[in-house]
Amino acid sequence: MTGPxxxxxxxxxxxxxDQPFVVVVGTAVMAPDPAARQAAERLATLVGGSVQATAAPEAAAFRLRLVGPADDEHTRTGPAGGEEALPALPAGESGEELPAGAEAYRLHVHADGVDVDARTPAGLHHAVTTLAQLLSGTSGxxxxxxxxxxxxxxxxxxxxxxxDVARHFVRVADLDVVIDLMADHKLNVLHLHLTDDQAWRIDLPSRPELVRRSSGASVGGDPGGHYTAEDYARLVAHAAARGIVVVPELDVPGHVNAALHAYGELSPSGxxxxxxLGIDVGFSRLTAALPATEEFLHDVFSDVAAMTPGPYVHIGGDEVQGMAPDEYAALVGTAAAAVRAAGKQVVGWQEIATTPLxxxxxxxxxxxxxxxxxFVAAGAAxxxxxxxPGxxxxxxMKYHPGYPLGLEWAGHVELRDSYDWEPTALLPGxxxxxxIGVEAxxxxxxxxxxxxxxxxxLPRLAAVAEVAWSAADRRDWEExxxxVAAHGARWDAAGLRWYASPQVAWARAPRSWTSDVLRSP
Known part of the structure; x- marks a missing residue:
């Protein structure tokens, strides 16, 4: 393939x-609609421009426009949105229709400027991401x-x-980097696995002992940490400014040793x-018969829902071993009821499909x-x-046997493994x-x-992102x-460490495990 x-x-x-558009410092980024402001600010930072509400009609500028129906952002542009309800719009200055869908965008670059049309701020964010990948320098x-x-x-x-921020704590500044990577690949859901056997990472007002007693360390005794309410609000805002919704997960009724370590009344022994601080799974659980359990579930899910502006809360539900199906269903139902009572939609790992939903x-x-x-029955219902899919x-998962990072219980996952699969073929029927989607x-x-x-x-996130974004007939591994080979130089320029998969002839040799010494795992 040649071209961008x-x-x-x-x-x-x-x-x-047409001739290319030459970007100069101070180029106007026009955003007359206040709802386009965040995308315009991202673009202005990228190109060294200035956000303006208006500019002279003949001025060389970036022009960001919101067009079409304006509906509630979460229901029309987020992962719950009804894309099929938004038809194609009439042709713009480019002479081409804006495609159907809440997150669609139309981008026309010509010698005199750049015209961007979208129905929603999310669509504008995606256009800015595409512009970032198209932007190039010259010898001059x-x-x-x-x-x-x-x-x-x-x-x-x-x-x-x-x-997973529970087994090893991930600092806010580091999560900001990951959020930016997500935006670079047009991902729109950040799912934070905040709790597990090793630690509880978010401070909740109703249960302060969770972080006081169960957040100080990570796997193997490595340093720990937790997010304050202010930290969490900042993360949510940083994500929202890039069109990303945060989905917090409090994992119950298994993976709860950190909770039992903080509150003895949740344990049968009292x-x-x-x-x-190990890595085994399946040994901890809540107990439905204990008086403290229902109140605990109500408190923690009510708290995290109140802190989360997005529409979802994840209740976990995975890898609960040795629990009777009726007790599992009761505990999942209690957690789900608390989430719904707080006005949120329930998300859970696949095991919850065995319970009434x-x-x-x-x-x-x-x-x-x-x-x-x-899962097929749950979808039908x-x-x-x-x-x-793991x-x-x-x-x-390790890229190959002997790779110094990762595990291999689900096999070895190279770049092509993350790319060369079709979501609609995974669950026949x-x-x-x-x-509704794909999540790495x-x-x-x-x-x-x-x-x-x-x-x-990296680079596997790019592969999963294309599986989630691009239509099946638009995807081809060889192409x-x-x-993706050109993206190695972008990651290098950003100072990111990444794996130089031998399956790709990278445009620039990265600092990889084969050519440089990374920090010891």
Missing amino acids: AVVPRPLRLQQLS GARTLPAVLVLDAPRFTWRGLSI RPTDEY EPGTVVQYWDVHADPAP GARLVLS DRTYLD LPAEAL AVWTETLRTLDDLTTML FRVR
């Missing part, structure tokens, strides 16, 4: 015969944008990344459990060896499915309308630093490996 190396691949990218120091027409919209409304509940599929029947999207996940048993984290995310 945009990832994920757009619906349509047409190179035009000028920066240019090639003359192109881009018409684009995502395939799935939920395009996520789950980050005594706090010992701190646990309200329509609209989001089930996150991860174990490809599980019987698919409960009104649940929605997000796909996170052998494709678990980005903490699942109603098409039940499948990274678990941090072996990941201690930001360098470790980005090394495992993708050519496009």
